Amino acid sequence: MSGAYTWLVAHVLFPLHERLKGHDTVKLRRRLEESQWWPREKIEAIQLLRLRRLLARAQVHVPYYRALFARVGFDPGRVERVADLGSLPFLTKADIRANLEALKADDAQGLARSNTGGSSGEPLIFFIGKQRVSHDVAAKWRATRWWGVDIGDPEIVVWGSPIELSRQDRLRAWRDRVLRSHLLPAFEMSQARLDGYLATIRRMRPHMLFGYPSSLALIAQHAEKRGVVMHDLGIRVAFVTSERLYDHQRETISRTFGCPVANGYGGRDAGFIAHECPAGGMHITAEDILVEIVDEAGRVLPPGEAGEIVVTHLATGDFPFIRYRTGDVGVLDDRSCACGRGLPLLKEIQGRNTDFVVAQDGTVMHGLALIYVVRDVPGVAQFKIVQESAEFTRVLLVTGPEFQETSLAAIRTGLARRLGSGVKIEIERVAEIPREASGKYRYIVSKVAP
Structure with a gap:
C-alpha cells in the first residue's frame, strides 16, 4: 500500500500542487534525470546557452546589472565561453543589501521575499521567483530519487528555520500530512524531547531522514544511550545539509539508523548546489548552477585548490545571482564519478559548522x-x-x-x-x-x- 500511495502522491497529487502554484517542477525534474547522464561537453554547452540568456535578460530588465554592464563595458552578446563570466565583478551580500530593489527584474511577477539562516553572522534578505523555486525543488527531488526515495515516501525532517516553523497553518499541515512529511523542531533537544523524537521515528518508520547533521547525530547518540534500536526501521537514507558533515557524525548516524548518509550543499540564497550520490560523488547541479572557486584576490582556481565558492544560478532571471560569493570554502574535483553521471563534482566543502x-x-x-x-x-x-x-x-x-x-x-x-x-x-x-x-x-x- 505504501508504494501505491507514494505513486499517487508523486504522479498525481504533488504535480497538481505544483501546477496550482505555477511551478514547472515535474517537467524540470524529468529533464534533469535525462541530462544527468549527458557527457560533460553537452552539459557545458547547455550551461553556456542558459548563461547567455540570463545575462541578456539581466542587461535589459534588471537595473543593477544594466548599470553594472555599462560601467565595466560588459557585452552579454560577446560571451563565447562560460569562463568569460570572469570579467564581471562578484556579487556580495553587501551588494544585495545596498541594491535590493535594483536587483529585481522590472518584468518580474510573483516574487517572494526570502532570507538566509544567518549562519555567516550576516542575515541576508533577497527575492526569488517561481522559476528559481521550480528548479531548486526539481534538483532536490532528483537527488532523493538517486537513493530510492520519492515524493510521498514518509520522511522525518529535523529542522529549525523559522520559515518552516512559522507556517504550520492548516493548509501547510494538511499538505505535510498528504506528503507524509513530519517536522521535528531542532531548536530544543532536552532528554524528554529526544525520547519523544525516538518514539516518533519508530512509530512513523520513515523512508528517509532529513536535517542538520549535528541534530541527526545527537538523536542517534541519544538512541544509543537509551538502548533504543533504530536500525530495523527500513530507513533508506539520511539526508544532511546546512552544516559541514563530519566523519564521526556520518558514522554515528549510519550506524544507529542502519542507512547511508547523503551529504547535500546549498542554501536559500545560492540554491541547491550539490548532492552526494550512492557512489560517493558530490554532484553539482550543473544544468542550473555554475560554480567557481576563487582565491583571496578573486582569481579563479583550478580543481584541487581550495578557495571561496562563487555561484551563478542560471534560473534567477527575476532576481539574478551572478558570481555570488557564498562565503563558503571548497575544492572542485576534475575526476568523473563511478556512477557514470556527467555532472561535475565538488571534492570538498569546508567552513560550515553549526554548534x-x-x-x-x-x-x-x-x-x-x-x-x-x-x-x-x-x-x-x-x-x-x-x-x-x-x-x-x-x-x-x-x-x-x-x-x-x-x-x-x-x-x-x-x-x-x-x-x-x-x-x-x-x-x-x-x-x-x-x-x-x-x-x-x-x-x-x-x-x-x-
Whole structure:
C-alpha cells in the first residue's frame, strides 16, 4: 500500500500542487534525470546557452546589472565561453543589501521575499521567483530519487528555520500530512524531547531522514544511550545539509539508523548546489548552477585548490545571482564519478559548522535557537554569540543606523529565555567581527560540551 500511495502522491497529487502554484517542477525534474547522464561537453554547452540568456535578460530588465554592464563595458552578446563570466565583478551580500530593489527584474511577477539562516553572522534578505523555486525543488527531488526515495515516501525532517516553523497553518499541515512529511523542531533537544523524537521515528518508520547533521547525530547518540534500536526501521537514507558533515557524525548516524548518509550543499540564497550520490560523488547541479572557486584576490582556481565558492544560478532571471560569493570554502574535483553521471563534482566543502549550545538546566539546543533571537533585529549588520560557560554568554554586535538601543534589552531577554534566567548576557558593540582562518564568520561558538 505504501508504494501505491507514494505513486499517487508523486504522479498525481504533488504535480497538481505544483501546477496550482505555477511551478514547472515535474517537467524540470524529468529533464534533469535525462541530462544527468549527458557527457560533460553537452552539459557545458547547455550551461553556456542558459548563461547567455540570463545575462541578456539581466542587461535589459534588471537595473543593477544594466548599470553594472555599462560601467565595466560588459557585452552579454560577446560571451563565447562560460569562463568569460570572469570579467564581471562578484556579487556580495553587501551588494544585495545596498541594491535590493535594483536587483529585481522590472518584468518580474510573483516574487517572494526570502532570507538566509544567518549562519555567516550576516542575515541576508533577497527575492526569488517561481522559476528559481521550480528548479531548486526539481534538483532536490532528483537527488532523493538517486537513493530510492520519492515524493510521498514518509520522511522525518529535523529542522529549525523559522520559515518552516512559522507556517504550520492548516493548509501547510494538511499538505505535510498528504506528503507524509513530519517536522521535528531542532531548536530544543532536552532528554524528554529526544525520547519523544525516538518514539516518533519508530512509530512513523520513515523512508528517509532529513536535517542538520549535528541534530541527526545527537538523536542517534541519544538512541544509543537509551538502548533504543533504530536500525530495523527500513530507513533508506539520511539526508544532511546546512552544516559541514563530519566523519564521526556520518558514522554515528549510519550506524544507529542502519542507512547511508547523503551529504547535500546549498542554501536559500545560492540554491541547491550539490548532492552526494550512492557512489560517493558530490554532484553539482550543473544544468542550473555554475560554480567557481576563487582565491583571496578573486582569481579563479583550478580543481584541487581550495578557495571561496562563487555561484551563478542560471534560473534567477527575476532576481539574478551572478558570481555570488557564498562565503563558503571548497575544492572542485576534475575526476568523473563511478556512477557514470556527467555532472561535475565538488571534492570538498569546508567552513560550515553549526554548534549546539547548552542551557543552564542542561537542555541541549541547536545554535540556531540563539541566532534567530539576534538575526532579524533591525540594524544588526553582523553578530557573534560566544557561550563562555553555562552561566555566561557574550554577544558581539556590529550595528547600523537603524538599530534601536531598546533592542539590547530584547536581545538579552530572548537569549535568557532560551539559556536560563540566571545566565549573564553581556552585549558588546564592536566596529568589526574578525573572520575565522577559513575566511568565514562563526556566528556562534559554544565552549560548553553538550
